[in-house]
Amino acid sequence: MFTQYIYHLINNFDQKKTIDQLQSIVSTKEGSIGLVTAAILMSGVALYKSSRIDRGCPQIPYNSILGSTTEYRKDPEAFIKKWNKELGPVYGGYLFGQYATFVSGPQVREVFLNNDFDFLEGIRRDFDTLLLTNGGGRNDLTTEMVAGGIKKNLSPKLGQYTSRVIQHLQQGLFEQCGVVPDEGKEFYHVYPLVQHMVAKASASVFVGPELAKNENLIDSFKNMVLEVGSELRPKPILEFFPNVMRLRMWYIGKTSRNVKRHRDQLYAALMPEVDYRLNAMKEGDSNWERPDDFLQDILESDGCPPHVDIYTHLVNWMTQLIFAALHTTSENGTIVLYRLLDNPDAMEELYKEQIQVLEESGYDANVGPEVFTREILNKFSKLDSFIRESCRLRNDYYGLPHKNVSNKNITLSGGAIIRPGEFAYVNAFSNHRDENLQKVIEDVSTFKPFRFVNQDRNSTKIGEDFIFFGMGKHACPGRWFAIQEIKTVVSLLIRSYKLSALEPVVFPTIERNQIPNGRFKLVPRK
Incomplete structure (x- = not known):
């Protein structure tokens, strides 16, 4: 069987020999034709067998x-x-x-x-981050360990991280925009702006404010998913053959220059800081102040496998966090902002909501976004509804x-x-468009930004009517962090600027492109 040959390649040859054999196969016309022919034959057999089984449904x-x-x-x-x-x-x-x-x-x-x-297991068929990033054995850093770490060390601390996140979002915004003149500044796309802001803020939480200054580390936080993921873009024929796709992911992880570059950058950034922290912990240094970040929580968890050095273990951890959180938050933040650009009246409603909540909290109406707290962000009910509606009508x-x-x-x-x-x-x-499940929603295919206000259906509340974050034991454990980060990005931008679309926003309808398009402009609020 073709699949048995693939597994034989992986399991019975050393890395170099395996790669050499694979290259020798795919680099020749006969080898490529052979792979495709064998794969199509396998597909035909599977299709024939499937058609003869009682499935209990149409x-x-x-x-x-x-x-x-x-x-x-x-x-x-x-x-x-x-x-x-x-x-x-x-x-x-x-x-x-x-x-x-x-x-x-x-x-x-x-x-x-x-x-x-x-x-x-379902998602690994097409996208296995451990294989794709050369992240070690499956038992070295299980998904349960990552999810458990997020539940224990991230979600409960969102309140204390809020001011840090705001500070680094503002830094990221300034690094991308500089001083915006009174007449405003034009931008080609929302994503690079949000991507950089999210990378800065997330790094401040995951590895601490000092490491968040490291440009190479921020580069990996921003670009690792895009650059490594781009190598996996399905070749039309390979999508149909998961075993070939898994071999391809393994091959990318072992040979990709992008994978090596980003792992090296993370390693170089983390190693001196980890050495310093471990030495201070070992020596009981009284002058050392324990850092409050996810990296320190991992160091104290004593979860490093005995056959893996601590630096590799931490690089694997950060890689998993980057793939789980950074791109998805940037992508969804971008979608929310494009919905905002497409609904300028809603933008002013959200600005008025900010003023009302801040005044009720004892602040002057003209105060800056640095006063936002988790409690204040949670009172932005119209913004929360806007985010839920944006996620509901994604092209999923x-x-x-x-x-x-x-x-x-x-x-x-x-x-x-x-x-x-x-x-x-x-x-x-x-x-997401089922009238019976959505209940209070009319015009289920129409974007209505404030339809969830006062409906007890906030943007992190999962159910049959909102499966954006999944459901059950594998529901996204980082959804509270992701939503708070998106809320903060949007709140900060509309607090300081008026945003306007310079052309009609294009919302994609194909499955493999989630991100809208359109030029926009920032003008400082007076």
Whole structure:
């Protein structure tokens, strides 16, 4: 079998020999044709077998040996609306090189809360950060360890980190904009501005204010995900063959110059500081003041595997945090700001809300954003509604794959059967636009910024109607930090500037492009 050959390459050869063999295969016309031919044959066999199994739910007809992926990629919204209407809330189909069940409506809860489904195994099929970043063995730094660290050392401390975050967001803003003249300043895109601000603020929390001054470290916090992830952009044919994709991720992790550069930068930035801290802790230095950051919490956790040196362990930690938090927060902050640019009247409503909350808290109406606290940010209910609505109407379609990791069939309440090793995908597009689930929402496909005000449905509250952060034991543990950071970015910008779009904002509808586009302008508030 082709897959057995791939695993044989990984497991039975040393790194250099494996890479040499792989290069020799893919660098020749015959080798490339052989890989593609074998993969297509495997796909055809899997498709044939899948069509002969009772699935307990309606099926999307297979139009080709590669299933329905091409039709879905062309227009995912039309694809979902078509098959939801014809087949109902739960159905099966052959997409992304595999048979999968696509679940919407209340039954998504059964996917999220069933322990025989594993989201982490599902996501690793196409994006395994440990393989992609040469991050060591799976047991060296488990996802449970990362999630536990965030729950223990990040979320409970958001209040005490707020002033630090604001300070570094302001620094990042100034580094990107400089002094904005009275007539304003134009920008090509929102993302670079938000990306730099988020990198500065996140670094101040993860590694401390001093290390947040290190330009190379900030470069990795900003660009590691984009530069390494760009190497994984699916080759059209490889998407259908997950074992080849996993080999490709492993190959990138072992050979990529981007991976090496960013790991080296993190290592060089962390090593002197870690040595200093470890020595101060060991010697009981009375002049040493314990740093209050995530790095120090990790150092004191005593979780470094015995076969991994402390520097590599910490680089692996920071890499996982960067991939889990930095790009997603920057991306979602960008989406919120583009919604704001597209709704200028809402921007002034949010500014008025700031004034009202600040005055009720005893501050002058003209005070700067440095007075924001977690408590004040949480009182911005219109802003919170704006963020939730922006996330609800993102162009998310089929996602959050969950793999059946048990040795038995899983049967959903509607009758759909997910066999061992198969995947259930959550249909976020449908749930976020389901009139029955959304209840108080009218015009479910229309962006209405303040529809959640006074509805007890804040932007971190998860449920069947809002699955943006998942649900159950694998719901995003960092969502409180991410939302607070986005709230602070938006609040700081509208406190100091008037933002205006210089051209119509373009919101993407294809699945692989989440970020809107459009030039904009900042003008200082008088």
